[in-house]
Amino acid sequence: MLLGVQVSTEDGLLGAIKQATRLGCNTIQIFARNPRQRREEKELDLSRAKIFKKEIKRVGIKPLFIHMPYPVNLASPSDRLYYDSIKAYIEDIKEADGLGAEFLVSHLGSHKGQGEDFGIERLSQALNIILDKTYDTKVNILLENTAGSGFWLGYRFKHHSAILKKINQKRRVGICLDTCHAYVAGYDLSKEEGINAMLREIDEEVGLEKLKLIHLNDAKDECGSHRDRHADIGKGKIGRESMKAIVNHPRLKDLPFILETPKKDERDDMRNLATVRELRDETG
Numbered sequence: 001m002l003l004g005v006q007v008s009t010e011d012g013l014l015g016a017i018k019q020a021t022r023l024g025c026n027t028i029q030i031f032a033r034n035p036r037q038r039r040e041e042k043e044l045d046l047s048r049a050k051i052f053k054k055e056i057k058r059v060g061i062k063p064l065f066i067h068m069p070y071p072v073n074l075a076s077p078s079d080r081l082y083y084d085s086i087k088a089y090i091e092d093i094k095e096a097d098g099l100g101a102e103f104l105v106s107h108l109g110s111h112k113g114q115g116e117d118f119g120i121e122r123l124s125q126a127l128n129i130i131l132d133k134t135y136d137t138k139v140n141i142l143l144e145n146t147a148g149s150g151f152w153l154g155y156r157f158k159h160h161s162a163i164l165k166k167i168n169q170k171r172r173v174g175i176c177l178d179t180c181h182a183y184v185a186g187y188d189l190s191k192e193e194g195i196n197a198m199l200r201e202i203d204e205e206v207g208l209e210k211l212k213l214i215h216l217n218d219a220k221d222e223c224g225s226h227r228d229r230h231a232d233i234g235k236g237k238i239g240r241e242s243m244k245a246i247v248n249h250p251r252l253k254d255l256p257f258i259l260e261t262p263k264k265d266e267r268d269d270m271r272n273l274a275t276v277r278e279l280r281d282e283t284g
Contacts, residue, residue, distance in 0.1 A: 001247075001280055002256035004028040005269045006067070013052040013099070021059055023269055027256045029065040029105065053100040063102040063256060065142075065213060068092060074126040075109030075119035075153055085109075086126050090133045097137035103212060105142045105176050108154035108163070119153050124166035131169040142176040142212055147228035148185040155185040155226075161205035174210045175202070178260075179246060180217035180231070183238050186224040190242050199251055208251060216257045216276065218243065232261050232268075233275045244279040253280075 004025035007016045020028045072085040096104050111119030148155030167173055188194035202208055218236030220229040234240030261272045
């Protein structure tokens with residue numbers, strides 16, 4: 001099973017690898033820079049990147065996922081934020097390539113009240129620029145589904161479908177499925193029929209072959225609440241049995257699973273990882 005967590009880089013890139021090794025992860029997700037601040041120039045020390053790339057290969061962590069920082073908004077009606085986001089996105093992909101990451105995970109962005117069609121067109125144009133400017137990298141983009149609060153795109157997979165139809169380099173764009181986001185957006189993953197209905201929709205809209213990563217998170221709030229609050233695995237509204245069904249589903253079980261569950265320290269990650277491993281083992 002490909003299983004990991006969102007690993008902190010507070011102690012540096014090599015510190016993130018040590019943490020992942022302690023937790024027994026064989027795949028991880030990181031923020032390569034501060035997730036809540038706009039990009040500063042030349043943030044990555046290339047000498048450190050080379051060492052990190054060598055070490056992560058040595059310990060057998062693959063694939064490596066990097067999550068885009070939150071201030072980036074490729075659907076923004078503000079020209080300044082829009083073009084700043086494109087520039088930051090391009091630099092982040094190049095740095096992700098330097099770290100040996102296979103995938104960059106990104107939210108779709110917010111249209112800020114200008115309408116979903118506006119946001120989808122804006123985002124699609126931005127992605128075409130970004131993909132063209134990074135054609136020589138090995139990094140693929142994964143568009144993550146959202147909880148559907150405010151003016152955020154991505155709470156329905158028809159948004160992903162509309163974007164993919166407008167993208168030139170389709171082979172470099174896939175999907176990340178966040179189970180908490182899906183549940184609070186209205187997909188009832190607490191029931192087996194709800195899980196299968198969602199997977200049918202993904203297959204019809206974009207193709208299940210485009211699904212490359214699962215963010216495995218339980219949800220604190222009700223289905224359709226649009227409140228993005230993650231819960232421990234099996235302790236939320238989705239529940240243990242449905243989490244078991246997800247990690248063992250024949251269409252999902254071979255994908256990488258990354259946990260973004262609540263944590264105060266490493267012991268919380270250890271507990272949630274242990275739960276997922278138990279759920280996988282319970283099938284025999």
